[in-house]
Structure formats: structure tokens, C-alpha cells
Amino acid sequence: MIEDAIKAFKDGKIVLIFDNDNRERETDMIIAAEHMTTEHMTTIRNEAGGLVCVPLSAEVSDKLGIPFMTDIMDAATEKYPVLGELSPNDIPYDEKSAFSITVNHRKTFTGITDSDRACTIKELALLCKNEEYDSFGKNFRAPGHVTLLRATEGHVLKRQGHTEMSIALAEMAGTTPVAVCCEMMDDETGGSMTTDKVAKYAEEKELIFLSGDEVIKAYHEFKENQ
Ligand code: 5RP
């Protein structure tokens, strides 16, 4: 099953991952960012419906020079004290938020259309793939309409969010460690889609659906065999 997920991810297909009953209890649609298309973006917006984010490995984030949003808030608190008051120190399901900055590619118009967001995501993946980190500021503007997420160093070995699971999949697939993730919401209830409904959706669309535990276990084995 994990092998199928790795292959699907490598082939640019959507993979569905439920994190854990002891965490968000959410399933994200996850894709390798280098394969992002406008069609993918339309599917994610209509059929997942959560916040479209781009997880990046800690190494790539350092090369781009992007901090956690909380680091930016800490640095600006002296001038804007409310940023200190807003500290996300009470997230009910994890110790730390993965949020970094938001960006748009400079080629985009508003940045929110499916083609604009797909452009921002794919161009960022290609920039990282080609190691053109110095051109980040020249080609992208912030704030924008695509939220970047910084994976924790060591990813799933240290934090078990969708951010880190996306990067673990990328590492096992040997692809650029830049992904797309978006929570699957339920149109009937307005809540997160239950795993029963996700399983049905996965069957209908012939998509791989797996648990965070499967990804984490596979990554441990992958590291042991290296
Ligand atoms: C951004 C989020 C999502 O939950 C996303 O899955 C990334 O967060 P995490 O790594 O905490 O799971 O909050 O929309």
C-alpha cells in the first residue's frame, strides 16, 4: 500500500492521508508540487475545500530563507505588541504550527485563480528542483495566496503533521521536497470529512488513501535500510 502511495506521489497523482485520531483527525489531499496543474487545483478546491498549502522541507526552507510565521511575529513584537499576544501557544492538537509566509508568483494577476495558484506552486517547486534559490525574491511576491509550510527538521521523526508526512513521501519517492496539501472538508456537515467518506471517495476516484501511521512506519523502515 505505501509502495502504491509512493508511486502515485511520484507520478503526480493525488494521495489522501489521514493524520491520526489523536491529532487533527483530518485527511489531506497531497500532491508533489512539481506536478501541480490547473486541473489539480480545481479538483482540490472543489473536492477537498480546505486551505491550499505548500509544505517544504526544512533544508529547502533554509535555502529559500523562509522562517516560521511565529519567528516573524516574535521578531516584530517590540514594534507590534499584539503579535506577542497572538502567539499560537495553545494549539489543541500539536505543539507548533507549520505556517510560514504566503506567496504569489510575479507572473500571476490576483494570485487566487486556479491557474494562478497552480502557477505559483509549480514555479516554486521548479525553482527548488533547479536550486535557483537566489531568484526566489525576484520571481515571487509576498503576501500572496499560497501558504507555505515549513516542515520540522527530521520531519516525521520529530513532528507528525501533514506537512512532515508530505515531505516524508517526497523523500521516499526521491522527488523535490515541495508538496501541496489541502484538508478534505464535508459539504454536508461543514466539518472535516470522516474517514468512511474519504474511503468511499478514494474508491470512486481510484486514489490511494492511507494513515499517517503507515507513512511514519514506512519512513522509519526507509531510514533503517539506507
Ligand atoms: C494548513 C493546516 C493543515 O492541517 C495542513 O495539513 C498542515 O498542517 P499540519 O502539518 O499541522 O497537519 O493546518 O491548512
Ligand code: CA
Ligand atoms: Ca491544521
Ligand code: ZN
Ligand atoms: Zn494537517
